[in-house]
Amino acid sequence: MLSGHTKYHEEFERQAAEFEKKEAAYLFNFGYQGMVSMVDALVDRNDVIVYDAECHACMLDGMRLHIGKRFPFAHNDMENLEKKLINAKKVTDVTGGGILVMTEGVFGMSGQLGNLKGITDLKDKYNFRLLIDDAHGFGDMGATGAGTSEHFGVMDKVDVYFATFAKSMAGIGAFVATDKKIVDYLRFNMRSQVYAKSLPMPMTIGALKRLEIIRSAKGDELRKKLWTVVHALQDGLRADGIEIGSTQAPVTPVVLNGTEKAAVNLTHDIRKNYNIFCSIVIYPVVPKGTIILRLIPTAIHTLENVEYTVNAFKEIKKKLASGYYDEQPFANLDEI
Numbered sequence: 541m542l543s544g545h546t547k548y549h550e551e552f553e554r555q556a557a558e559f560e561k562k563e564a565a566y567l568f569n570f571g572y573q574g575m576v577s578m579v580d581a582l583v584d585r586n587d588v589i590v591y592d593a594e595c596h597a598c599m600l601d602g603m604r605l606h607i608g609k610r611f612p613f614a615h616n617d618m619e620n621l622e623k624k625l626i627n628a629k630k631v632t633d634v635t636g637g638g639i640l641v642m643t644e645g646v647f648g649m650s651g652q653l654g655n656l657k658g659i660t661d662l663k664d665k666y667n668f669r670l671l672i673d674d675a676h677g678f679g680d681m682g683a684t685g686a687g688t689s690e691h692f693g694v695m696d697k698v699d700v701y702f703a704t705f706a707k708s709m710a711g712i713g714a715f716v717a718t719d720k721k722i723v724d725y726l727r728f729n730m731r732s733q734v735y736a737k738s739l740p741m742p743m744t745i746g747a748l749k750r751l752e753i754i755r756s757a758k759g760d761e762l763r764k765k766l767w768t769v770v771h772a773l774q775d776g777l778r779a780d781g782i783e784i785g786s787t788q789a790p791v792t793p794v795v796l797n798g799t800e801k802a803a804v805n806l807t808h809d810i811r812k813n814y815n816i817f818c819s820i821v822i823y824p825v826v827p828k829g830t831i832i833l834r835l836i837p838t839a840i841h842t843l844e845n846v847e848y849t850v851n852a853f854k855e856i857k858k859k860l861a862s863g864y865y866d867e868q869p870f871a872n873l874d875e876i
């Protein structure tokens with residue numbers, strides 16, 4: 541608002557809107573911050589938010605600023621969503637406000653897709669707007685990479701499409717694509733944009749270039765390669781009896797059971813000795829005794845990388861089951 545918004549920012553917004561088949565788009569400085577501030581701006585005390593219980597922290601934290609009512613629905617459970625929509629409507633019938641439903645395109649921990657078809661099918665019955673956070677779907681889901689709404693064929697039914705640059709764009713920043721009047725409103729009402737500088741120029745020009753690649757024939761090639769790697773990895777892990785849940789996206793969570801000590805030693809082993817980077821999730825994010833190692837295959841991985849990774853996981857699973865990691869002293873994760 542105050543400074544830093546250039547023709548390059550506007551060009552990105554024009555191209556992002558075109559790609560997402562929306563009237564307008566707006567470039568944010570950060571994903572997390574952008575979502576928090578956008579939720580704050582989109583609703584007022586009379587409005588009700590109905591959200592998937594497993595939504596990302598940025599949406600939950602945005603909701604903390606909301607002084608009206610909010611109702612969570614059980615993850616991807618359409619019957620439960622309907623119940624919550626009925627409750628929400630009872631409130632908005634009195635306040636005169638609107639209902640905003642929020643979910644994710646791809647859930648980042650499990651790789652499950654938000655049930656966008658099920659949700660949008662309810663739009664005619666219950667009058668609501670739908671906001672999706674497609675951080676993990678933008679660039680890789682859908683025939684052209686336009687995201688999970690494209691994958692489900694519901695781009696026109698998602699009212700507010702949000703994605704960050706933290707995943708397929710390999711950068712910093714985010715954008716929203718939606719109606720022009722909503723973008724105009726956000727420009728003047730999102731505190732994270734009004735009271736902060738715009739996205740720095742190197743990130744903006746980098747984002748333009750990345751968007752160009754995603755939309756090009758090269759992007760199609762990269763996506764094809766990505767899905768070849770994803771399917772090889774997920775099929776290979778499953779074939780070896782390694783639990784990866786019900787992912788439908790590149791996010792590949794390897795689910796193991798063991799103590800926290802075993803989790804630390806296993807992470808040290810896989811990073812230092814096998815040279816594989818993966819994020820680890822343990823208690824309190826998941827129940828005690830569960831260890832999730834999240835793998836994110838990319839288009840630049842090779843099928844040799846996949847074979848190596850599947851074999852490595854086979855070995856660490858065996859070591860874990862034999863008690864090897866519990867017998868070792870605590871590894872020093874600082875050294876890796």
Ligand SMILES: Cc1ncc(COP(=O)(O)O)c(C=O)c1O
Binds near residue numbers: 571676704713714
């Ligand atoms: C679903 C989701 N939304 C939002 C964010 C925050 O985005 P950023 O890292 O660009 O701030 C993340 C994490 O990067 C995410 O996984």
